[in-house]
Amino acid sequence: MIRLPRLFIAPLLGLVALVGAGCGRDRQSPPVSVPASTPQLLPWNVQFRDVASKLGIHYALGHGGKTPLTILETAPGGCAFVDLDQDGWQDMILVGPPKCAVYRNDHGQRFEDVTSQMGLQLQGPWMGCTVGDYNGDGYPDVLLTGYRRTALLKNDGGRRLLDVTRGSGVESSKWTTSAAFCDIDADGWLDLYVGAYVGYRIGHKDLCRVGAIESACGPEMYAGEVGRMYRNRGDGSFEDITHVSGLSRASGKTWGVAFADYDGDGRPDLYLANDQAPGNLFRNLGERRFEEQGVGSGTAYDAGGSVQGGMGVDWGDYDEDGRLDLFVTTYTYQVKELYRNEGKGLFQPVGLEAGLAGPTSSHVAFGTGFIDANNDGHLDLFIANGHVRDNMAKFDRSQSYQQPMQLLANRGDGTFEEVSPRAGDPFKQRIVGRGVAFGDYDNDGQVDVLVMDLEGRARLLHNEPVGERGNWVSFRLDDGRRNHEGIGARITLEASGRRQVREVTRGRSVLSASDCRAYFGIGRATVVDRITIRWPDGRTEERRHLAVNRSHTLRQGRGGQEASSRSIAASAQND
Numbered sequence: 001m002i003r004l005p006r007l008f009i010a011p012l013l014g015l016v017a018l019v020g021a022g023c024g025r026d027r028q029s030p031p032v033s034v035p036a037s038t039p040q041l042l043p044w045n046v047q048f049r050d051v052a053s054k055l056g057i058h059y060a061l062g063h064g065g066k067t068p069l070t071i072l073e074t075a076p077g078g079c080a081f082v083d084l085d086q087d088g089w090q091d092m093i094l095v096g097p098p099k100c101a102v103y104r105n106d107h108g109q110r111f112e113d114v115t116s117q118m119g120l121q122l123q124g125p126w127m128g129c130t131v132g133d134y135n136g137d138g139y140p141d142v143l144l145t146g147y148r149r150t151a152l153l154k155n156d157g158g159r160r161l162l163d164v165t166r167g168s169g170v171e172s173s174k175w176t177t178s179a180a181f182c183d184i185d186a187d188g189w190l191d192l193y194v195g196a197y198v199g200y201r202i203g204h205k206d207l208c209r210v211g212a213i214e215s216a217c218g219p220e221m222y223a224g225e226v227g228r229m230y231r232n233r234g235d236g237s238f239e240d241i242t243h244v245s246g247l248s249r250a251s252g253k254t255w256g257v258a259f260a261d262y263d264g265d266g267r268p269d270l271y272l273a274n275d276q277a278p279g280n281l282f283r284n285l286g287e288r289r290f291e292e293q294g295v296g297s298g299t300a301y302d303a304g305g306s307v308q309g310g311m312g313v314d315w316g317d318y319d320e321d322g323r324l325d326l327f328v329t330t331y332t333y334q335v336k337e338l339y340r341n342e343g344k345g346l347f348q349p350v351g352l353e354a355g356l357a358g359p360t361s362s363h364v365a366f367g368t369g370f371i372d373a374n375n376d377g378h379l380d381l382f383i384a385n386g387h388v389r390d391n392m393a394k395f396d397r398s399q400s401y402q403q404p405m406q407l408l409a410n411r412g413d414g415t416f417e418e419v420s421p422r423a424g425d426p427f428k429q430r431i432v433g434r435g436v437a438f439g440d441y442d443n444d445g446q447v448d449v450l451v452m453d454l455e456g457r458a459r460l461l462h463n464e465p466v467g468e469r470g471n472w473v474s475f476r477l478d479d480g481r482r483n484h485e486g487i488g489a490r491i492t493l494e495a496s497g498r499r500q501v502r503e504v505t506r507g508r509s510v511l512s513a514s515d516c517r518a519y520f521g522i523g524r525a526t527v528v529d530r531i532t533i534r535w536p537d538g539r540t541e542e543r544r545h546l547a548v549n550r551s552h553t554l555r556q557g558r559g560g561q562e563a564s565s566r567s568i569a570a571s572a573q574n575d
Contacts, residue, residue: 042375042468044374045467046407046466048426049464050462051460053457057092059101060456061452061453061454062456069389070216071218071219072200072202073097074390074454075127077094077097078434078435079458080131081513082513084155084158085104090515092441093131096452096454097125101115102120117160118159119163124147126149127145127176127511129511130180130506135154141155145176146176150170152170168238170192170194170230175196175197176194177195178255178512179507180192180257183232184231185286188483189232190232191238192229194230195254195257198219198225199223213394220276224277226254228240229247231288244289245290249280250274250280251274251277251294255273255274255310255312256313256509257313258270258505258508259488260324261488262326262341264323269281273311297345297346298349302334308328309334311364311365311368312328312329312366312384312436313329314326314508315370316502317379320378323341323342326339326347332399335352335357338351353414359408359418362399363385363403363404365383366510367433367437367452367509367512368381368509369508371449372470373423374470376521376523378409378521380409383405387403400430401432404429404430405433405451407423432455433451436451436452438514439514439517445549446463446472449461471526472520472522474520476553478554479555479556480557485504490533492532492534493530495522495527498525500522504518526548527546527547528545529545
């Protein structure tokens with residue numbers, strides 16, 4: 001196969017995007033689906049402001065000008081929104097190669113560095129993290145991933161994070177990347193998948209030549225490593241069931257890890273975004289067994305049948321047809337691919353038709369997620385970009401190590417428009433973007449974004465309440481037994497003739513974990529007519545006529561909303 005020099009590929013992709021936008025039908029691509037009745041869009045008045053320094057967050061990473069950097073040095077780091085002390089406010093965890101940090105949220109007004117008090121002073125190099133209440137005590141625990149290591153940290157009542165790795169069954173000598181907790185067998189205990197990258201060894205193939213210049217080697221220079229699936233025994237330990245579950249058939253070289261019930265059968269499935277290897281979609285067959293469906297489903301490759309540099313991943317129903325679609329971020333000169341869920345186990349890659357190729361193809365994209373930035377009910381896309389070769393500009397002047405973040409607005413007709421230039425100053429800056437987490441740190445009903453910069457300070461992007469915004473509602477679920485965050489539950493919301501679907505999850509993006517609350521923007525609707533909750537054990541419940549602009553805590557088996565259902569914004573002002 002003839003390979004064009006990279007300098008020529010970017011312009012060609014731009015031309016393809018323009019041509020494809022005008023003649024999609026001539027190419028016989030399936031048309032982008034449009035909801036039967038597309039509601040009127042709200043005016044786009046979204047502004048994000050970086051408030052990290054103002055609120056006391058001074059965590060920063062960097063290599064002090066060292067160059068060139070190896071594949072390991074340009075890979076980390078991750079972050080998480082998590083209410084460690086269960087006071088109703090999202091704290092944060094920041095993870096980088098040499099150090100980790102914990103910041104406690106003081107009612108959305110200030111963050112305090114409590115790393116020492118929490119006992120988080122473990123030696124790295126670390127990559128990222130995930131969050132889940134694995135022991136069912138009501139306090140979310142933390143798993144750190146890293147180079148030839150993992151660490152399981154038990155949350156001791158919000159006071160300390162205790163290292164309980166030894167004897168837990170999740171010890172690893174692999175280069176671990178993203179991870180996610182989910183109850184794969186509906187026994188009430190959160191199980192765990194930990195992704196793994198490549199068999200790189202420090203001091204061996206550290207750098208490769210690109211012409212006359214030495215730079216980080218690509219993943220193709222190393223053997224891929226395969227992640228592990230751990231079953232929660234319910235006694236504080238885990239059992240490795242990778243082989244018996246069928247997950248040993250993964251391609252390896254995994255960056256992104258995300259559970260979701262894509263086929264609606266009530267069992268959580270698993271997608272793995274892999275770097276220059278086919279993506280894996282594992283369908284949950286029940287009884288802790290999975291079947292690989294990547295190629296058959298259409299999610300293993302891009303629209304042209306090529307492997308991608310898969311990085312970040314998220315599930316979301318962007319076209320409001322009731323089926324969860326899949327978004328995967330990729331390497332430079334590759335479309336950041338959107339796989340539309342067609343039902344019956346099939347997906348259609350529609351990144352080009354959805355307008356994603358032109359704005360995104362020139363970047364190396366990592367952390368990502370669906371986010372309804374203005375609460376109009378349409379899921380937008382956030383992407384953090386940053387190259388993996390720090391000296392890339394020396395041999396490709398069209399590229400740079402630092403790259404801008406991006407926000408793409410959902411037009412409501414199956415297509416997206418880049419709105420980064422008018423979304424605030426943070427999008428005008430260049431960073432080496434890696435992990436991204438989503439959550440409402442100040443409880444005002446607008447979802448905020450936490451971003452890791454490998455060569456600078458962490459960013460906390462506050463979603464500013466400017467202009468007309470839609471009404472909203474959020475839900476914190478509790479099964480009343482062990483799964484106190486309702487991980488894996490599906491919520492279907494109906495308001496003003498529209499229907500939206502969310503699944504409760506923390507594992508999305510890359511190397512990171514997000515707020516466990518499920519957020520819905522509902523536009524100009526003034527009441528939620530009905531929500532239907534399908535709990536992880538398969539039981540369903542309904543709630544009707546719920547107030548908007550509130551966060552509701554709902555417990556399985558209760559006939560109505562809990563007493564803690566309240567207007568978060570109002571409580572924030574009163575506290």
